[in-house]
Amino acid sequence: MISMIADRGHLIDTDHLSREEMEELFIRAEYWRTHPEAWQHAFPGRFAANLFFEPSTRTRISFEVAEKKLGMETLHLDGERSSTVKGETMEDTLKTLAAIGVEVVVVRHQGVGRLATMAEVDTGVTLINAGEGNGGHPTQALLDLFTLQRHFGHLAGLTVVIAGDIRHSRVARSNLWALRSFGARVIVTGPESMRDPSMEEVASYLPFDEAIEQADALMMLRVQLERHEESLFTSADAYRLAYGLTRERLERMPAHGIILHPAPVNRDVEIESELVEHPRSKIFTQMENGVWIRMAVLERALLGRG
Amino acid sequence: MISMIADRGHLIDTDHLSREEMEELFIRAEYWRTHPEAWQHAFPGRFAANLFFEPSTRTRISFEVAEKKLGMETLHLDGERSSTVKGETMEDTLKTLAAIGVEVVVVRHQGVGRLATMAEVDTGVTLINAGEGNGGHPTQALLDLFTLQRHFGHLAGLTVVIAGDIRHSRVARSNLWALRSFGARVIVTGPESMRDPSMEEVASYLPFDEAIEQADALMMLRVQLERHEESLFTSADAYRLAYGLTRERLERMPAHGIILHPAPVNRDVEIESELVEHPRSKIFTQMENGVWIRMAVLERALLGRG
Amino acid sequence: MISMIADRGHLIDTDHLSREEMEELFIRAEYWRTHPEAWQHAFPGRFAANLFFEPSTRTRISFEVAEKKLGMETLHLDGERSSTVKGETMEDTLKTLAAIGVEVVVVRHQGVGRLATMAEVDTGVTLINAGEGNGGHPTQALLDLFTLQRHFGHLAGLTVVIAGDIRHSRVARSNLWALRSFGARVIVTGPESMRDPSMEEVASYLPFDEAIEQADALMMLRVQLERHEESLFTSADAYRLAYGLTRERLERMPAHGIILHPAPVNRDVEIESELVEHPRSKIFTQMENGVWIRMAVLERALLGRG
Structure with missing residues (x-):
């Protein structure tokens, strides 16, 4: 519209x-x-x-x-x-x-x-x-897309995996609409309890470890426990094990795949601390x-x- | 002085x-x-x-x-x-x-x-x-007078009705001295308990419904219940009925009379909400x-x- | 270094x-x-x-x-x-x-x-x-030294007395290093319980009333009771009597001696109120x-x- x-x-x-x-x-x-x-x-x-x-x-x-x-x-x-x-x-x-x-x-x-x-x-x-x-959160989505375009030269045809608390994320929502306008493919992933049926009408859902294998860009969302109605993970450790970006998971991504995050990062929760400054991380470029x-x-x- | x-x-x-x-x-x-x-x-x-x-x-x-x-x-x-x-x-x-x-x-x-x-x-x-x-609150009074002068072309001879909590109002006080310097006539009005004898030495007091009939300008004061020692009105409704500017009361003002208010307005307390944007309201012009x-x-x- | x-x-x-x-x-x-x-x-x-x-x-x-x-x-x-x-x-x-x-x-x-x-x-x-x-607090020390140099024309050879809560003072510490670089002599003084042995390795300690007699500049520290582990003085009065700069003590300083204070001043605690604006006080010049x-x-x- x-x-x-x-x-x-x-x-x-x-x-x-x-x-x-x-x-x-x-x-x-x-x-x-x-x-x-x-x-x-x-x-x-x-x-x-x-x-x-x-x-x-x-x-x-x-x-x-x-x-x-x-x-x-x-x-x-x-x-x-x-x-x-x-x-x-x-x-x-x-x-x-x-x-x-x-x-x-x-x-x-x-x-x-x-x-x-x-x-x-x-x-x-x-x-x-x-x-x-x-x-x-439209300016966040626009800066994400601008970062992707500066990096890849185009947006059409890219596979972007949005990972984490999809249901409570304004960042996910604004990105989804924008990415689809440009003909990018969006996969959403994250804990079952954080899925959002309305978003899955236009984006496919895949389990985390399957999704990352297809990611030209992996867009990690910030874990915001204060927004959850029930506490889903007993600890940051549990989250990292199941849905955090570790070095091992990075290696399963396509070799050209990049990491995005709206920041501030919870180091060692949604992403392993040393990966924040990894050459394939564009987190500070996004800022x-x-x-x-x-x-x-x-x-x-x-x-x-x- | x-x-x-x-x-x-x-x-x-x-x-x-x-x-x-x-x-x-x-x-x-x-x-x-x-x-x-x-x-x-x-x-x-x-x-x-x-x-x-x-x-x-x-x-x-x-x-x-x-x-x-x-x-x-x-x-x-x-x-x-x-x-x-x-x-x-x-x-x-x-x-x-x-x-x-x-x-x-x-x-x-x-x-x-x-x-x-x-x-x-x-x-x-x-x-x-x-x-x-x-x-x-001298800059408030000066902007009120500037608004009156821009609207009427002069201040001498105008009748300005200041309505509301006269006793606790710094706006009323600063306006009174300034308006009198220019030869404007000031009428103060409002609840009995909010009257201020010191101001009535230089301004006349009239009941609200009489006062507004003479107003070239009606200067509503903001109701500030937090400044009152005793609570005088059991509700905003009671205040509006007795001392609020309603459409009916606006019609009893002279046809050229204008509305002033130092803002922020308590809509539907001292003034009916739809009157805030009325052509005869100069509230945003004052700002x-x-x-x-x-x-x-x-x-x-x-x-x-x- | x-x-x-x-x-x-x-x-x-x-x-x-x-x-x-x-x-x-x-x-x-x-x-x-x-x-x-x-x-x-x-x-x-x-x-x-x-x-x-x-x-x-x-x-x-x-x-x-x-x-x-x-x-x-x-x-x-x-x-x-x-x-x-x-x-x-x-x-x-x-x-x-x-x-x-x-x-x-x-x-x-x-x-x-x-x-x-x-x-x-x-x-x-x-x-x-x-x-x-x-x-x-290096910019505080630098402005203190700049004030001394503007006043005396030089720093080498000056005797600077730092008085008060030496142990908890970042101002004292930064000043000590800087003053010594320029060949100024530093005397620290103040309550026994506020002494700092590490600073006395490079600055001499003297009782307050002896120290001020040698001061080209008396640098009063701010009394910050909130930083103390134990309360050392039962009242501001007690502090002033023992370690405050009074008019009497000012007269025992060298006639050319000046007063410094990092501010804000606790008037009538570390310094008698009327001395803050004394011609020999450089407190506002420091600012x-x-x-x-x-x-x-x-x-x-x-x-x-x-």
Whole structure:
């Protein structure tokens, strides 16, 4: 679905973006990556606000760096601590930000669907989803795809294995829609209790040790025990044994296969510590690419305002 | 009273400002509103610190935007969380800020009179009051008057009704002094228990439903139940029935009468939700004007340092 | 010891710096102090992150001002509150910062030796120690020495008395190494229970009232009762009587002797309140000098990256 939301520069999730729009974002991300001389003159004096209702140091500072590299001014609003933000509707918060001169608001929120609703209201700001409960995390998916494209030169035909807590992962969801747009094949894998039937309608499920043998890219998800209703593994050790990426499993992957992870990594849980810095791991490259993708997304938001 | 405080660029409260000084601030606010090309070159590299001992996301970000629009550098000091700030006298905090190069300090503090005392000490910084307990909130009053002047073209002769918790409102107090300087007529109204005899020496009191019939502007105050010693209304419904602005009451106001509110609004408590976006509501215009007024106040502070 | 650490621009502690390196820092600090026209064009668009695992408003804002004066972009990471930072290794946090484009990380941490360990790893960022448990606080020592040199014109031959809680003071430790490099004589003094045998191998110990009679500079330490294992003084009064700088004691110092204190001052505990602003007190001058020294240290960090 390409809705009017996309047309106004909002970024709600990857399923609101066409393949062409994503390709354009990758072109612009590559431009920002390779043209540091253009950064500071891009959007001086334009204001972005980062409105975070859930803690997220990593995503917040990645956006903050992207905003500042573009010459933008940034405001930080901590939705957890700010009494004003807590006591008022999100609509009023966004209208207030618009009134004082903010054009783009980067939002992390636990409520799935809230941002899509807000994007339909004329608040005066352009919205960027920085992670929404178990819903979506589009800039993470875009940076993952940009990393794959930079590495392989193309996305069509790649087999991407997404491994871990599929059911609770907004990263998995946003990646699935985006990868399918480009004709990549997605295999999901992980513990039985973490499977998600809705995702298996469009991606095949395979047991972990079978899946990795087909992976051009293995996308490990972060184990987030705090999100689980029941505790499924008695220990980090048990998880690693069953679903962690060990050196032995790496050797069973195709020789050209690479490792992705949205970070922060739980070393020696979902991935053996020494593999984080392995040449086939692109984890820190993903973080770097996150800045270029977010610059492209911010540019799209500002230009989308007309 | 025009004291030496005003002469050094401090902004303690509206009763320290002459009518001419306020008019000059409105002229400069209008200048900043209409000359975006002048913003970034105004005061580059000059430092402001925002020192907040009480939470106030809205006022803080309005000042922060004003500072950044003027090209200033900003520091944020959270007086509630900062252990250093908590353990030392305000005088030492201000002298420290002066020593490291800060010129203007925007202060929100619960202690009435603290800022006036600090302004008499040679701390080396210029002070701006961003809300002081039940005392005063001069930039709010200035933006209210600027909004009235932009709308009506003049302030003299206007009838402004201030409605709500008069006794605990720093906004009411700062507005009263400022409006009277310009020859506006002020009527205060609200629950009996929230009346303030000292204000009624210079403003007339009328019951709510009589007052609104005379209002060129109805300035609703925010209901702040947390500031009340006794709970006066058993529910938000009870308050709305007695003192909330409903559509029915709006129709009893003069046809040209406008609605003001310092925000954030408690929708359906002091004002019916759908009226917030009514054409006669200037609530979001006030927020926008707050940035222009704060730019003017910051400019005055920097120029007042000589 | 001049290690490779220094060569890459890291600032771990004063004992990693040669006398020549410190002299160069003082020359650059004096340059930044006297050349405000050079500030904003120094390092535009270069990113520093301030990573504070312990609260420190004063040191944090001094670094923040120094960074901004140099035209740098700043990120703030609160290691106490940030869930991401808390859950991951410091090495991963630093590598993440490097990946998103941060070049210099200013760290305050309670773990003595952590920064030296991190400096030996190739994280991609240059580290500056902003206070490390009871270990060291090199920028404080450098600003103290810079203050002494600006005042006396030289450091060799000066007698500096460091007074107070020697055992728990990172400031005392960093100053001792630096002062000895320049041929200054250091006397330590304070309560018996706060003595530190390791420091007395290189500095002489004298009782407080004898020590001050020889002081070209009396460096008072901050009383930090929260760091003591046992409570040594029943009251602030008792401390002041035995080890506080009173007007009477000031008169027993050499007439040219000056007072230093790292601040924030506990007025009327380690120093009589009225002496804080005494002409012979250089406490606020120290704070000002802290910005120039930190600009020099940041410059060294950026240039040290080659």
